[in-house]
Amino acid sequence: MNNLLIALRNILRNRTRVFSTVLIIAVGLMALLIGSGFMLSSYDALQEIAMRSEGHVIVLDDESELVRGGTHQQLSLTNWQMIQDQMLDDDRVLRVLPRARFEGLISHGVRSAAFFGTGVDSKEEFRVHGPFLRTTNELDPWLAQNEVPDLMLGSQLARTLDTKTGDFLILKTQNSSGDLSEITVRLAGLYETGIAEVDDHTLMVSLETVRVLMGSDNISQLSIYLEQRENAAEIKNSLQKKYDGVTVQTWTQRAELFDKVKAQYDRIFGVMGVIILVVVFLAISNTIALSIFQRRNEIATLAALGTRPVAIHANFILEACLIGLFATSLGMLLAYLAANAINLSHVMMPAPPGRTEGYQIFIYISWLHYLLSSLVLIATAVVASLMASYNNARVNIADALS
Amino acid sequence: MVARLVLDTVAKSYVAGKGTVTALQNISLSLSEGEFLAIQGPSGSGKSSLLNICGLIDTPSAGQYHLSGQAMGQCSPSQRCEYRRRDIGFIFQHHQLLPAMTVYENVAYPLYLNKVRPKKIKSEVTRLLDKIGLSHRGHHLPVQLSGGERQRVGIARALIKCPQLVIADEPSANLDHKHAHSSLMLMRKLNEQYGASFIIASHDAFVIEHCDSTINLLDGCVVMPS
Numbered sequence: 031m032n033n034l035l036i037a038l039r040n041i042l043r044n045r046t047r048v049f050s051t052v053l054i055i056a057v058g059l060m061a062l063l064i065g066s067g068f069m070l071s072s073y074d075a076l077q078e079i080a081m082r083s084e085g086h087v088i089v090l091d092d093e094s095e096l097v098r099g100g101t102h103q104q105l106s107l108t109n110w111q112m113i114q115d116q117m118l119d120d121d122r123v124l125r126v127l128p129r130a131r132f133e134g135l136i137s138h139g140v141r142s143a144a145f146f147g148t149g150v151d152s153k154e155e156f157r158v159h160g161p162f163l164r165t166t167n168e169l170d171p172w173l174a175q176n177e178v179p180d181l182m183l184g185s186q187l188a189r190t191l192d193t194k195t196g197d198f199l200i201l202k203t204q205n206s207s208g209d210l211s212e213i214t215v216r217l218a219g220l221y222e223t224g225i226a227e228v229d230d231h232t233l234m235v236s237l238e239t240v241r242v243l244m245g246s247d248n249i250s251q252l253s254i255y256l257e258q259r260e261n262a263a264e265i266k267n268s269l270q271k272k273y274d275g276v277t278v279q280t281w282t283q284r285a286e287l288f289d290k291v292k293a294q295y296d297r298i299f300g301v302m303g304v305i306i307l308v309v310v311f312l313a314i315s316n317t318i319a320l321s322i323f324q325r326r327n328e329i330a331t332l333a334a335l336g337t338r339p340v341a342i343h344a345n346f347i348l349e350a351c352l353i354g355l356f357a358t359s360l361g362m363l364l365a366y367l368a369a370n371a372i373n374l375s376h377v378m379m380p381a382p383p384g385r386t387e388g389y390q391i392f393i394y395i396s397w398l399h400y401l402l403s404s405l406v407l408i409a410t411a412v413v414a415s416l417m418a419s420y421n422n423a424r425v426n427i428a429d430a431l432s
Numbered sequence: 433m434v435a436r437l438v439l440d441t442v443a444k445s446y447v448a449g450k451g452t453v454t455a456l457q458n459i460s461l462s463l464s465e466g467e468f469l470a471i472q473g474p475s476g477s478g479k480s481s482l483l484n485i486c487g488l489i490d491t492p493s494a495g496q497y498h499l500s501g502q503a504m505g506q507c508s509p510s511q512r513c514e515y516r517r518r519d520i521g522f523i524f525q526h527h528q529l530l531p532a533m534t535v536y537e538n539v540a541y542p543l544y545l546n547k548v549r550p551k552k553i554k555s556e557v558t559r560l561l562d563k564i565g566l567s568h569r570g571h572h573l574p575v576q577l578s579g580g581e582r583q584r585v586g587i588a589r590a591l592i593k594c595p596q597l598v599i600a601d602e603p604s605a606n607l608d609h610k611h612a613h614s615s616l617m618l619m620r621k622l623n624e625q626y627g628a629s630f631i632i633a634s635h636d637a638f639v640i641e642h643c644d645s646t647i648n649l650l651d652g653c654v655v656m657p658s
Binding site for chain 1: 480481484487489490510513514515516517518520522524528530531532533537540541542544545573589
């Protein structure tokens, strides 16, 4: 007795109703997979931004405000060259970039603006940001033969100051001794992150420029870039054990934007998932309940022949499983085709709040997500059919057969 | 001869609205092994109620019911289900073949329920289909059969497990004379071969004529034992 074949024949007896149920589940699953694919690609992009901007492992001085959850960064990390040398000898490490944060006033002619500056490794800094930092030029190190050091400006800040490449500007700040300090710099180029807040207020100079301006060799943080992000925790732990007076963090501890967006997306797609599950539940319940109603006579015959109630329920559950299987297979196929169509058609999203430009929608195809979502929907179909069967398949044999 | 089925002052009443409807009262009968008993009576006389009680589909409101010496009155629903699966075959007026099963599967179903080995199921079903002249229809669905063929499949399904008792409710009601005759002859032949006792509710004089004994029901009472 091939129960699967019999269940299939029963399903095909009500083609129209089953087809509409399959379609409802398939479209629901497709929406869920497209949404979660978009969510995964967004997570990935945000992780990339977090890792590329801060590094996989970050070394800070114990006194740094960042350690205590603040935002201001002093030049407090002293023994960084030692850590840098050690890390550069490690095969797992790609780059070790010192960053010296400072702030002050920048002037171009009569125009002035407050800035947040970063002293960076001129050679390496611009190689790690990838597509998340677009530049018009690279920052030359302040070599001995150059009379004036170079400066890179956020594109919006350059607009505010009405300056162009080659112009001379003045940076004024309070140095580490507490005295007023200033230096003349030449605008080497602009950069754009797409985040209005960053492009409006930030600038970059070489580490040497910061040393002269601030009168200190200290930096704010050491950003360590790894070949593989999975090694971050291990390297963090070994550094933390080895060096006193420093706090070592991984990128996940500094990825605030990622955390916030992930929490929001998790809520959005969580609600969406629940709605789709409810729709699937109702669709399957309705299909199975109608099927049971139409087949009361048949159920009574099965019972009269001595079929146990549990076996009668099992028939309907098997039918629901098959419907779920067909529907999720179709849903996965539709999601796969739609994801590829969207990815190939280069659809652009408008700029999100706080950003200056839109981005291309990309839908990840995660087979694990496809499989898990399908299993959850099939499980929902089974529960729905179980409830519908339990509530409706307990017929009075004599009444149903009369 | 051993009594296969004994009803002793069985009554059945239903609650209908605020009142009670009595379907059967003081029914006593005894059915021997291999006996072919007809129940006749007009519509509403209680034939179906009596068959339902005999077939363990329904329970009596009063009285005793024994099947092969076993008292059925205290049986739980699952025990009644077990008896139906093992010991009772049903032939329905509207044949009640399972529409998603082929002829072969419909006939095999009772054996499958009784966990008979697949090899034995195959040989038994093949043999019986051959006997009823439907071996060529084994892979057809009920919808592809004629009324007479469906009823023959229904009879085969009832007898495949060699039950002690076969309950047949108006087996010839939806058949023309030719098919009614052949169905009855088939039942009679299988009755002789398998030794099952039959209770047949029918209006058909031809059916009643070919039964060993008849009881008449009127308003839920036996009015004239044959």
